[in-house]
Structure formats: C-alpha cells, structure tokens
Amino acid sequence: MRPIASSPRKKTIRVAALVASAAMVVIGVQTGQASAQPEREAGASALPLTATERATAIKAAQADASAQAESLGLGAEEKLLVRDVIKDADGTVHTRYERTYAGLPVLGGDLVVHEKTSGARSVNKATGARIAVKSTDAAVAPSAASGTALKAAPEATTGEKAKSPRKVVWAATGTPVLAWETVVTGTQADGTPSELHVVTDATTGAKLSQWEGVETGTGTSKYSGTVTLGTTKSGSTYSLTDGARGNHKTYDLNQGSSGTGTLFTDADDVWGGGRQTAGVDAHYGAAETWDFYKEFLGRNGIRNDGVGSYSRVHYGNNYVNAFWQDSCFCMTYGDGSGNANALTSLDVAGHEMSHGVTAATANLNYSGESGGLNEATSDIFATAVEFYSGNSADAGDYLIGEKININGNGTPLRYQDKPSKDGASRDYWSSTLGNIDVHYSSGPANHFFYLLSEGSGAKVINGVSYDSPTYDGSTVTGIGRDKAIKIWYRALTTYWTSTTKYAGARTGTLSAAADLYGSSSTEYKAVAAAWTAINVK
Numbered sequence: 001m002r003p004i005a006s007s008p009r010k011k012t013i014r015v016a017a018l019v020a021s022a023a024m025v026v027i028g029v030q031t032g033q034a035s036a037q038p039e040r041e042a043g044a045s046a047l048p049l050t051a052t053e054r055a056t057a058i059k060a061a062q063a064d065a066s067a068q069a070e071s072l073g074l075g076a077e078e079k080l081l082v083r084d085v086i087k088d089a090d091g092t093v094h095t096r097y098e099r100t101y102a103g104l105p106v107l108g109g110d111l112v113v114h115e116k117t118s119g120a121r122s123v124n125k126a127t128g129a130r131i132a133v134k135s136t137d138a139a140v141a142p143s144a145a146s147g148t149a150l151k152a153a154p155e156a157t158t159g160e161k162a163k164s165p166r167k168v169v170w171a172a173t174g175t176p177v178l179a180w181e182t183v184v185t186g187t188q189a190d191g192t193p194s195e196l197h198v199v200t201d202a203t204t205g206a207k208l209s210q211w212e213g214v215e216t217g218t219g220t221s222k223y224s225g226t227v228t229l230g231t232t233k234s235g236s237t238y239s240l241t242d243g244a245r246g247n248h249k250t251y252d253l254n255q256g257s258s259g260t261g262t263l264f265t266d267a268d269d270v271w272g273g274g275r276q277t278a279g280v281d282a283h284y285g286a287a288e289t290w291d292f293y294k295e296f297l298g299r300n301g302i303r304n305d306g307v308g309s310y311s312r313v314h315y316g317n318n319y320v321n322a323f324w325q326d327s328c329f330c331m332t333y334g335d336g337s338g339n340a341n342a343l344t345s346l347d348v349a350g351h352e353m354s355h356g357v358t359a360a361t362a363n364l365n366y367s368g369e370s371g372g373l374n375e376a377t378s379d380i381f382a383t384a385v386e387f388y389s390g391n392s393a394d395a396g397d398y399l400i401g402e403k404i405n406i407n408g409n410g411t412p413l414r415y416q417d418k419p420s421k422d423g424a425s426r427d428y429w430s431s432t433l434g435n436i437d438v439h440y441s442s443g444p445a446n447h448f449f450y451l452l453s454e455g456s457g458a459k460v461i462n463g464v465s466y467d468s469p470t471y472d473g474s475t476v477t478g479i480g481r482d483k484a485i486k487i488w489y490r491a492l493t494t495y496w497t498s499t500t501k502y503a504g505a506r507t508g509t510l511s512a513a514a515d516l517y518g519s520s521s522t523e524y525k526a527v528a529a530a531w532t533a534i535n536v537k
Contacts (some may be wrong), residue, residue, distance in 0.1 A: 045486075045516065046086045046493070048298035051306035057085040061095050068095075068113065072123065077102045078131055083110075084304065084361065086494060088515075091117035094494050096361070101169045102136050107181065107199065108172025110363065110497050124508075126497035127171045133178045138167060138202035145180035145205070149198035152210050153184050157194050160186040170199050170208050172365065172499050178202040183213065191257070191319045191334070195327060211367040215324045215355040215374070227284045231269055240264040240271075240283045245290040246301050246308025250283040253332075255339075257316045278313040278342035282333055285349025285385075286311055292350070292381075292388040293357070297489050302329075302356040309356060313344055322348045324355035346394065350385030354378040362496035368434035369501035372441030377492060379416075379442060380449050384485050395462045398450055416450045417468040419443030428471045428535040429502050444502065444534045449488065452530040454478040470533035479526045487512045487527060506531040 049057065061068075065080040074080070080097040087093050092114060099109030111125040146162040153160045163183045170179035184196040195213030200206065230242030240250040240263065251261035252275055264271075264279040271280045290308070293299040300306045312332045319334025322343045331352040333344045355378050358364055364374040379400070387396040400414035400422075412422075419425035425443030426433060433441050450468055455478035458467040470476060478484075487509050494515075495508035509527050517523040531537070 106169045126499040140205045145200045148200050149182035149184050152198045157186045191316045238266050238269040248308030250279045250311040253312050253315050278344045281344035282311040285346045288389045289350045289353045289385050292385045303360040324352040326359045347382045350382035351378040354381040361493045363498045371438030375438045375442035376445030397464045416446045417466040451476045453481040453484040471535040502536045506536050
C-alpha cells in the first residue's frame with residue numbers, strides 16, 4: 001500500500017516473521033474486558049491534559065511553590081520543584097514535588113500534595129525526617145567519593161569511569177546527611193551499559209547506597225502477521241518515524257553499542273525481512289504501548305507531555321537482553337544468542353517503556369523493596385499492553401518468556417500465579433525481601449496483582465492452567481484485570497514516592513481503590529485481601 005498523503009499516519013504493513021525475545025512478567029485483562037476506551041470511574045480518575053495544559057499547570061504550581069513549602073512547615077533552606085500535576089474529574093489536584101536544601105538536591109525528599117476543592121489537604125512524603133544538615137561543606141573530597149564509587153562497581157564491569165560527583169542531601173534512609181552522588185559508567189558483564197549511582201557520606205566517606213540506573217528485563221513472545229505502523233514520508237523515502245505518537249523513531253545500531261544508529265528507511269513503505277524485522281517489531285511495540293497508556297489510562301506519552309522516546313535495535317553482538325535508559329529517554333534491544341532472535345517483543349517494549357513511566361512519576365529507587373516494586377510495575381503494564389493489543393497470535397497469559405525457551409526445557413522465565421516456580425522469585429513478603437535482586441523481589445507484587453485480577457486457586461485462562469496459593473491459606477476473589485490495572489496505575493502516579501516499600505504500596509493501592517470505587521467497595525476489600533494473601537498487612 002502507498003500513502004495518499006505524505007503526512008505521518010498509521011499504515012498497514014505486511015511483515016515477514018516478526019520474531020522477538022526479551023524480558024517481562026505477565027498480568028492480564030480478562031477476555032473481553034480490555035477495550036480501547038474503557039468506562040472511566042466518576043470523580044477520582046485523572047483528567048487527560050494536553051501537553052500545553054500540563055505545562056501551564058506545572059508553571060502555575062511552581063509559582064506557588066514557596067507558599068506551599070511554607071504551608072507544609074518546611075525550613076527556610078528548603079525549596080520545592082514541581083515535577084508533575086494531576087487533576088481529577090472532581091477537581092482534586094495532586095502535585096508532585098522534588099525538594100532542595102540550600103540549593104542541593106535532596107535524594108529521598110520527594111513528596112505529593114493532594115488538595116481537594118473543599119480545601120482539605122493531605123501529603124505523601126518519601127521521608128518523614130526533618131531535612132537539615134549541620135553544614136554544606138564536605139569533609140570528604142570529591143576525588144575520594146569517586147574512588148569509593150569506582151570500588152563499588154561489580155568486578156565484571158569494564159571501562160569504568162566516574163563522572164564528577166554532585167553534592168546532595170541523602171534523605172532516603174535514616175537521618176538526612178550531606179553526601180556525594182557519583183555515577184560510574186561502564187559495561188556490565190552481559191554487555192548492558194552501566195550507570196551505577198553510588199552515594200557516599202560527605203563527612204565520613206562511608207557508602208550509603210547504590211543502584212543501577214540502566215533498568216533491564218527479560219522474557220517475551222514470538223509473533224507474526226500484519227501489523228500497523230506509524231511512518232513518515234520525506235521526499236521519496238519513508239522512515240520509522242511515528243508522527244502520531246510524539247515522533248517516536250526507531251534506529252538500527254548495526255551491532256554497535258553507542259550512539260543513536262541509523263534511522264530505518266524504506267522506499268516503498270512495505271516493511272519486514274532482514275534487519276528491518278527487529279525495527280518493525282520494536283516500532284510496533286512502542287506504538288501499542290503509547291496507545292495503551294493514552295486510550296486506557298489517559299496518559300499522553302511516557303512523561304505525559306506528548307513527547308515520544310526512541311528505540312534502538314541490533315545492539316551489540318549476542319546480547320541477550322533489552323533495557324530502558326532514562327538518560328537517553330530510549331529503549332535498546334539486543335539480538336539474542338547468536339544474533340538469531342532480536343529481543344523486540346511487544347512485552348519487552350511495554351516493560352521498558354513502563355520503566356520510563358515509573359521514572360516520570362513515583363521514581364521508585366531501583367534497589368531493595370522499591371526496586372522490586374519498580375520491576376513489578378513494568379511487568380504488570382507490559383502484560384496489560386499485551387492484552388490491550390489483542391494480537392491473536394500471542395494470547396495474554398501470566399507466564400513470562402514462555403515462547404523463547406530461554407531455559408532450554410520449554411519452561412517460562414517467570415510465573416505470576418506462583419513466582420517461586422522460577423526457582424528464584426519470592427511468593428510472599430518477608431523482612432529479607434529487600435536483600436535480593438530486584439527482578440526476584442518483584443515476585444510478591446506480581447503475585448498480588450495476579451490474585452487481585454484473577455483470585456486464588458486453580459483455573460484455566462486462555463488455555464493456560466494456573467493454581468495460585470496464598471500465605472495464610474485464605475481464598476481471594478479477583479476483581480478483573482481492568483480494575484487491578486487502574487488501581488496500580490493510580491497508586492503509582494498519585495500516592496507512591498521514590499522510597500515506597502511493600503507496606504507503602506499496600507497503603508497507596510488502598511487509597512487508589514477508595515478513590516476509584518469507594519472505601520466500602522468490593523474492590524477496596526479485594527485489595528486488602530490480596531495484600532494479606534502475600535503477607536503484607
């Protein structure tokens with residue numbers, strides 16, 4: 001098919017064997033429930049704002065930030081910086097702030113202020129501690145902080161280089177202290193870029209925290225057939241530039257590991273085969289993810305500002321992973337073992353782009369329990385995208401990576417109905433959960449989501465058998481995936497902060513359920529029951 005006009009548009013394209021494999025967890029939307037324009041709950045649901053309206057709201061909130069800081073009782077050295085503004089249909093306004101102290105960023109100082117039209121106000125804070133330090137003069141030199149940060153990099157990391165440390169106030173844990181934040185760049189053992197953030201005490205030199213800034217995932221599906229892509233014509237050449245979705249572009253890295261690569265172009269706008277297949281796969285996944293957030297949740301792009309990210313495919317050699325990088329606002333996909341199967345499935349696109357949504361909202365720290373919730377969020381929305389898309393060749397399920405045979409024995413990478421079946425993930429919360437890898441500490445949150453959506457016990461969904469247990473032997477009745485998705489999204493965007501742990505996730509989802517369905521509703525009670533069923537009380 002050839003275009004009628006040269007303006008950006010959706011175009012149906014015949015694609016030869018779209019093959020993909022990468023990383024994720026699965027939730028779902030009950031068959032027949034997920035629609036392009038679901039019914040919105042009255043009152044509490046966020047009103048979709050245009051990019052201009054959102055920018056105007058943020059500007060107005062920033063103009064009032066000093067008065068807001070004073071009303072919250074913040075100290076004279078503290079200032080608030082507006083990150084986002086959400087307005088509900090009933091007029092309630094939720095304003096998300098970062099905080100500074102004496103001009104220094106406060107890590108773990110973020111907060112969300114909720115203001116009703118009646119004047120009632122409540123606040124969610126990442127820390128309840130008073131932000132203050134004795135001095136902003138560091139006893140430890142930046143060079144010493146860099147040295148500590150370099151030592152923190154895993155032994156398998158290569159090409160380590162420490163960027164100049166920035167002085168901050170560390171408030172995410174314990175009593176706020178003056179600190180240095182150093183970012184160590186390099187390459188991880190599997191070829192993934194590394195942006196290791198290391199926070200050190202500026203008085204004692206002790207390491208306080210570290211987390212990886214490049215967020216990865218694995219798992220996927222294999223699909224083929226005819227899909228729609230947004231392309232743009234310039235002169236006589238078409239490119240994978242989606243003008244209807246923030247000008248999202250898809251590039252070919254040609255086995256490189258840096259830069260943007262080459263924008264995919266085509267003479268006749270009929271895509272697929274050879275190197276194009278991975279590009280088509282990634283571009284399609286990005287479009288479906290954009291549409292899911294906009295049509296189902298009213299979100300206008302990853303940052304809710306109408307601006308598209310970009311995708312890079314054919315990264316490195318034999319790279320068996322995919323990752324989101326907030327520093328480039330982009331997604332990157334490897335070609336798998338032997339460069340044979342690009343990790344560009346629909347699930348992967350949904351997972352990686354959702355890391356960007358988390359970064360733009362609650363910004364959950366990518367370590368400990370917060371990191372597990374971060375990973376679970378990407379898993380949950382990735383599968384939500386899969387169910388939303390309705391690709392008949394890739395029916396939604398609660399298995400992760402079931403089609404790529406990454407274990408070599410036909411088993412999935414992860415299981416949402418009983419996460420421990422993968423041999424590493426946890427089914428339930430415990431006090432040691434924050435000590436394990438974030439991909440496995442995500443298990444209880446994924447289990448919660450399955451229970452909230454489908455309920456406990458044995459059942460068959462889309463031809464797959466599940467049997468989900470509970471910590472206390474209780475019976476949980478699901479409320480359906482659509483409602484579970486909306487509750488999780490509202491908690492993420494409205495109530496959670498960078499330091500939210502499992503107990504805070506429970507509180508936030510209960511608040512979200514009360515907003516959407518009422519505090520006496522079946523949905524509210526189901527949220528409480530599902531958390532109890534994974535030992536979060």
